[in-house]
Amino acid sequence: MPLTQTPFIRILTEVMDNMFDVMALDVLQSFGSACKAHRKWVIEYLRRRKRCLLAKFIADLASFDDTLRATSSVISGSVALQFLLPQDATRWPSTDLDIYTTAAGYKGVADALLCEKYILISTGSSRPCYTQSTIRTVFTFAKGGLRIDVVISASACAILPIFQFHSTIVMNYLSADSFFSAYPLFTNQFRGLVNPMSMKDGRHTMKVVCALVKYENRGFSINASANDWESEDEEEHECRDNVCCPHYIRATNDVACARVVLEESASVQSEDWDAGDDVVMWRLGGETCDEADNASVPYVFVL
Template sequence: YLNHRLQTTCCPFFPSAEVLTNILSACDAVVSGSAALRLVLPANACNWAPSDLDIYVARNSSTQLFNLLQKHNYSLVCQRNSNDGDYPPSTIFTVTTFGNGHKLIDVIVSKTTSALSPIFQFHSTAVMNFFSADSLFCAYPSLTLRHRAMINTAGLRNRTFTPTQIKALLKYKSRGFLRSLNDRGWLSL
């Protein structure tokens, strides 16, 4: 089941899931965002497909990842630093977008030696999931599998969300996620 879900998630971006998992393995990278959420949720709970692929990598492996993406016919579209205002103070060093004329891949480079650091600073628990070359992880399975999410208020600037954060929260609301600023007893589910 999971292998089939992995294939259907990866094939719009690469010829096979094996190509992506080999890249992830070589760079000690992970995929998070909508693609990972799609693997976590049951197939009948996903009437949407990820529009892009978000790959997270440690800074010391980013050049290798960039080279592997270019080897698979992706070229650089743009690069943004984390201080561009879209991302609250976080462990994101840069976000680099690659495209192949059909699909986009965002490479999120961590400031730390771990690709995982930025994932736990996301706007909500709904997307605190990832898959690696050989694993699938969900930080809040009891919430996520019930389409519930707690909002992460740690990244607020001046007690408000950035436009990028608001857009992301609305995207997951449209995918059926109920959000809360506190657990409202949800963590006991």
């Protein structure tokens, strides 16, 4: 009998999974960095987590991963957030999936969804939710009670719209082989900064307000400044000097981001950024944390 099918290994896997279910991603990364055996356990667990999260939407995940690779597309939204947080803390139901791709990648993604028996129910409506939206258009597919939105980036970089999301809570994505989070420290603490880039004509739309309320109902604290979480046992937030400050210039290859490679041969946390990947720079901006009269302009662009 192969070792991987012995009763002992099956029981050990179940015990480890139960332990990992209460760990946030940063804790899993620390556990996996201890030794090769730990790293293997963590990566296999994360791959199972990913399969479980996507199983209700995608039957042939291996083939769909091939499509994500070929089209440089990613999965974001609630599913990516659930991957980041402990499984026991994210029991909310999920009936929709968000896929971000480019105009060139759309056909490959659409063909894959049609093979999964999804039906195109929207022929591509423009979504000008923000003053300077990085979204070109959105196609909606449905199957039973499930819905998948395929979001087409206005640029050749599929991930660009993710940095215009309503808050830092959902600035995460899953690719075929990895996971990325822009604000893992805040998100693991169930905290989020509201994103001025999600405003339209200087105001938040009703859709954005509803999204913020939804996540507050799920236990998240959402503020405009890190100073709003100041307590006696925390240092006062230094505006512009802290990497988590909304006025700090960030990039997808900086040390404050979480990058996890879902391969057995790779490190649980990759410290290096693939030179072939797009590097996105952004600043949330808005009113300054120290109430000075020098608000910073929000922006996001691809290097």
